[in-house]
Amino acid sequence: MRRVVFAVLVFALALPPLAAQARKNKVYYEKAYEDPVLKEMDQVREASGKAAAERTDKIRQELKARQGKEERRSLKSDLTGVEPPASVEAFHAPFHFPPQAQYSTNTCWSFSTTSFYESEIFRLTGKKIKLSEMWTVYHEYLEKVHHWVETRGGSLVAEGGESNALPRVWKKYGIVPAEAYPGIRAQDGRHDHVQLFGEIKAYLDLVKRENIWDEGDVESHLRLILNKYLGEPPRTFSFGGRTMTAPEFLARETGLVLDDYVEVMSTSYYPFYTRDEFRAPDNWWHSREYVNLPLDVWYGHLVSAAKRGYTVAIGGDVSEPGKIGQHNVCFIPSFDIPAAAIDQDSREFRIANHTTEDDHGIHLLGYLRHLGHDWFLIKDSGRSARWGKFEGYYFFRGDFIKLKMLTYTVHKDLLKDVLPKVTAAR
Numbered sequence: 001m002r003r004v005v006f007a008v009l010v011f012a013l014a015l016p017p018l019a020a021q022a023r024k025n026k027v028y029y030e031k032a033y034e035d036p037v038l039k040e041m042d043q044v045r046e047a048s049g050k051a052a053a054e055r056t057d058k059i060r061q062e063l064k065a066r067q068g069k070e071e072r073r074s075l076k077s078d079l080t081g082v083e084p085p086a087s088v089e090a091f092h093a094p095f096h097f098p099p100q101a102q103y104s105t106n107t108c109w110s111f112s113t114t115s116f117y118e119s120e121i122f123r124l125t126g127k128k129i130k131l132s133e134m135w136t137v138y139h140e141y142l143e144k145v146h147h148w149v150e151t152r153g154g155s156l157v158a159e160g161g162e163s164n165a166l167p168r169v170w171k172k173y174g175i176v177p178a179e180a181y182p183g184i185r186a187q188d189g190r191h192d193h194v195q196l197f198g199e200i201k202a203y204l205d206l207v208k209r210e211n212i213w214d215e216g217d218v219e220s221h222l223r224l225i226l227n228k229y230l231g232e233p234p235r236t237f238s239f240g241g242r243t244m245t246a247p248e249f250l251a252r253e254t255g256l257v258l259d260d261y262v263e264v265m266s267t268s269y270y271p272f273y274t275r276d277e278f279r280a281p282d283n284w285w286h287s288r289e290y291v292n293l294p295l296d297v298w299y300g301h302l303v304s305a306a307k308r309g310y311t312v313a314i315g316g317d318v319s320e321p322g323k324i325g326q327h328n329v330c331f332i333p334s335f336d337i338p339a340a341a342i343d344q345d346s347r348e349f350r351i352a353n354h355t356t357e358d359d360h361g362i363h364l365l366g367y368l369r370h371l372g373h374d375w376f377l378i379k380d381s382g383r384s385a386r387w388g389k390f391e392g393y394y395f396f397r398g399d400f401i402k403l404k405m406l407t408y409t410v411h412k413d414l415l416k417d418v419l420p421k422v423t424a425a426r
Contacts, residue, residue, distance in 0.1 A: 075321045077333035083371050084329045084395040091366035091377040094309050095122040097130055099392020102381040105193040106159035109282070109315070110136045111381035112361035113163040116313035116409060117256060119363075123310070125255040132176050134183020134191075135246070138226050138233055139173045140165050141200070144284060145222050149215045153208045159197055160282040163313045163361060163409045164289065167258035174246025175254070180237035183230045196229040262415055265290045265407045266298035268348045273418070276425045278407055280358035288425040290407065293418060295344045299402055303374060305414045306367030315361040316405035317350075318382075323394075325384030331397040332404075339399040347403055358406055362394070374398030 085091065096119050102111050110133045121129055144157045186192055203225065207218055223232075236243050239253065250256065263278070270276040270292045277288045293301070305312055322331045332339065337346055350356035366377040378385075378394040385392050412419065 076324055077321045077331075077335070079324070079327060079329070081334070082329065082331055082397075084327070084397070085368055085370050085375055088377060088390050088393050090370075091368050091375075093366035093377050094119055094311055095128065096311065096363065096365055096379060097128075099379050099385065100133065100381055101190075101383075101386065101392070103191040103383075105191045107133065107137050107161070107191070107193070108381050109161040109163060109165065109361040110134075110140075112315070112363045112379070113166045113313045113409065115363040115379055116163075116311055117166065117254075119311040119365075120256060120411070121254050127253070127255070129253065130178040132178045132181040132183060134230050135173075135176050135181045135233060136166055136169050138181075138183065138230050139169050141222065141226060142219065143169065143172075145200075145204070145218060146215065147285065148204065149207075149213055149218050152213060153204070156281055156284040157200070157204060158282070158284075159193060162263075162278070162280070162283050162287070162358075163315065163407070164261075164263050164287055167261060168285075170250055171258060174248070174250045176234070176237060176246045176249055177239060180239070181231070181233055185229060185231055193229070196225065199225045199228075260412050261409055262412050262419070263287075263290045263407055263409055264298060264301070264415070265292050266295045266344070266347070267292060267351060267406075268344055269351075272297075273421045274423050274425065278358075280406075282358060291415070291419070291422050295347060295402065297418065299398075301410070301414060301418070302364075302401065302408060303367060303398075305410050306364065306376060308414070310411060310414060311366075312364040312408045312410055313361065314364045314401075314405050314408040315358060316407070317356045317358070318360045318362075318404070319357075320400070320404060322400060323384070325387035328385070328388035328390045328393055329395050329397075330378075330400045332399040337403070342399055342402045350403065351406075356404055356406070364396075364408070374401075376401060 096115060100111055100115070102108055114131050114133045114136065118129065118131055121127055140161055141157075144155070147155045148157050184191060200222065203221060207213070212218070233246075236245055237249075238244075239249060244252065265278050267279075269279065272292055272294050274292055275289055276292055277283065277286055278290045302312060302314075318330065320330070320332070320336075322329075322333045322336070324330075332342070347356070360380075360382060362381075363379040364376050365379055368375045368377070374397065376396045376398070378396050380392060380394050385394055
């Protein structure tokens with residue numbers, strides 16, 4: 001009994017007075033306390049950062065002003081001993097449409113090869129049909145990104161391409177005349193794909209970073225970007241008073257049999273008279289359909305084609321001091337290598353050390369033997385072809401073709417003597 005009374009007494013003594021039990025703490029707001037030491041540190045840091053930013057901005061402005069005053073220079077050759085043909089008319093070139101400018105794009109492959117097939121349509125049918133370059137560009141982006149998704153970002157998506165992209169794309173999507181799909185939404189009518197490709201790259205970077213590998217979603221988003229800058233391709237269009245689709249137009253109007261065209265290269269990397277892969281980044285689908293011929297045979301058939309009135313889609317390296325836009329001329333200067341020394345080995349040496357690369361596609365229109373040299377008339381969509389008086393054209397000397405051009409596309413009839421010797425890729 002005493003223990004219970006004692007416990008109650010202890011508990012009672014532990015309780016606060018009744019008046020204290022009635023009082024409770026209340027919440028309230030007051031101005032946040034700014035620690036003077038931390039505030040001082042913040043101010044010092046802010047002042048220091050501002051001074052550093054001002055210093056950085058001043059340095060950048062000084063560098064920009066200095067760069068603006070520096071004269072940019074490109075290594076070029078003078079024209080000593082170079083006497084090109086007098087005019088475009090000296091070549092008596094087959095039918096072709098006037099040169100088209102690619103402006104701020106890297107789609108020379110489409111411009112040059114589209115022009116080639118336009119000339120082929122006229123040769124085969126007598127029809128003058130201007131085709132859409134951007135139709136192929138649009139659908140080639142779809143193909144590139146499709147493969148990119150399949151390989152989880154393991155293949156190239158870039159603006160460049162190869163001549164044999166056109167028959168590959170056209171077999172699947174057809175082709176349309178330029179009037180049905182100009183592929184230009186800019187008010188000035190000039191092709192400019194800087195923002196287009198920038199948005200594609202940014203989107204694909206996001207897909208890869210977030211592992212968004214749904215092919216349908218990626219294609220839908222890609223089409224939105226392409227439609228924004230190029231316009232939406234038509235499902236049907238009117239041509240010659242009839243409504244048709246792109247595949248119908250290809251089959252009914254062009255006269256082209258796309259399997260009749262052959263890609264030709266010359267490299268000692270592979271055995272000659274075989275088909276194999278053209279080793280260049282823009283051959284992103286790794287086509288192994290290129291016929292590999294020795295240089296003398298490769299060049300001889302090119303000359304023969306031009307002499308017989310055929311045109312050729314050709315591509316290679318044009319970053320050379322002998323390419324002079326102001327004079328519409330390309331040649332190999334004497335300080336580089338004598339023309340007589342150009343052979344398979346000197347060509348291969350430049351391919352192997354990457355001083356010859358695949359950087360431009362052009363349309364070879366005609367041939368002329370002039371003052372002891374082979375000369376070729378070239379239709380070019382690039383800007384430098386517009387610096388001289390023959391706007392959109394170049395005169396390529398034979399030594400430049402032999403040393404710097406890598407592949408070309410011709411009709412199979414021009415290779416009747418070599419195709420039976422050619423074996424399939426290993």
